Amino acid sequence: MSLTTDVIRSALADVLISEMEQDLVTAGLVKSLKVEGQDVDLELVVAFPAKSRLDAIRKSAIAAIRSVPGVGNASVSIRQEIPAHAVQRGLKRIPSVKNMIAVASGKGGVGKSTTTVNLALALAAEGATVGVLDADIYGPSIPTMLGIVGRPESVDGQTIEPMMGHGLQCNSIGFLIDKDQAMVWRGPMVTQALDQLLRQTMWRELDYLLIDMPPGTGDIHLTLAQNVPITGAVIVTTPQEVALMDARKGLKMFEKVAVPVIGIVENMSLYLCPKCGHAEHIFGAGGGSLMAADYNVPLLGSLPLTLSIREHADAGRPTLVADPDGAVSGLYKDIARRVAVSVSRIGKDMSSKFPTIVVQNT
Secondary structure, three states: OOHHHHHHHHHOOOOOEEEOOEEEEOOEEEEEEEEEOOEHHHHEEOOOOOOOOHHHHHHHHHHHHHHOOOOOEEEEEEEOOOOOEEEOOOOOOOOEEEEEEEEEEEOOOOOOHHHHHHHHHHHOOOOOEEEEEEOOOOOOOHHOOOOOOOOOOOOOOOOOOOOEEEEEEEHHHHHHHHHHOOOOOOHHHHHHHHHHHHOOOOOOEEEEEEEEEOOOOOHHHHHHHHHOOOOHHHHEEEOOHHHHHHHHHHHHHOOOOOOOOOEEOOOOOOOOOOOOOOOOOOOOOOOHHHHHHOOOOEEEEEOOOOOHHHHHHHOOOOHHOOOOOOOOHHHHHHHHHHHHHHHHOOEEEOOHHOOOOOOOOO
């Protein structure tokens, strides 16, 4: 049997990429494939952050190629390259930000900000460049959760340098006001402030910018969803019906403005007593699954009600930092991986490929 690219592709089709639930070829990871005599040269590109998995994928590809009779040398290179994906029609993405992901809840107090920070850290741990925008003007909590103090600098007097916390780029109104200062602003002032925080921050080549949305579904949220180029949204809820009511409203809002809902995260789903091991569904059971089924969106994962999550966030060392190899960190990593894979399946942003047409009078 002569070696051809089709023969090698057939062998590669046996390599399953578990994160995508597809084989290596169907998932589109094959960037280039060359066969010269007995030598095979393969280049793979992963479109989501997977630093911890790259070596295993490469070894699986080499094994599949060498299983083909007649193969001599098998050269396989692999890298991750996260592209910019499509946003709402008519909006252009912000320079230096490839993908913006809104993390919303509809209702306050369900752990949205804590989830946002840990998902951002999980994406960064897999090799992505990640930022967090604290869009909760009335109750900014991201500076505390990331343990960042001080005020941002402005090199040119017009733009703001992002603050850094645990490797994440960040900006928040919390950096610009006193800690105990109440923000007594009306809606237009809030939306203007958010727009400035987003567009006047000198983000540095972000693969993902996670936006920690404020609670609710009012004018501020609608303005953000309509005017900010968002790749997709993640809805955070607890199993409690009261929380699910508001989460449903948040989901419907994104649907109305053509922002894809990536999926649902069920927070505080289960309390496990650290002393006796008794499990208790304090906020009810299965609410996130039912909501996901009702709206035909994925349940990205469920997180427990754990004292350590709150303690780590309050101390400015989120769970992914304080206990990176722990069980809860593993849950956040799984959810972040599902988010990134879902984003990778959204159509790429092709706006930069289209020519600019200028009409002139001649």
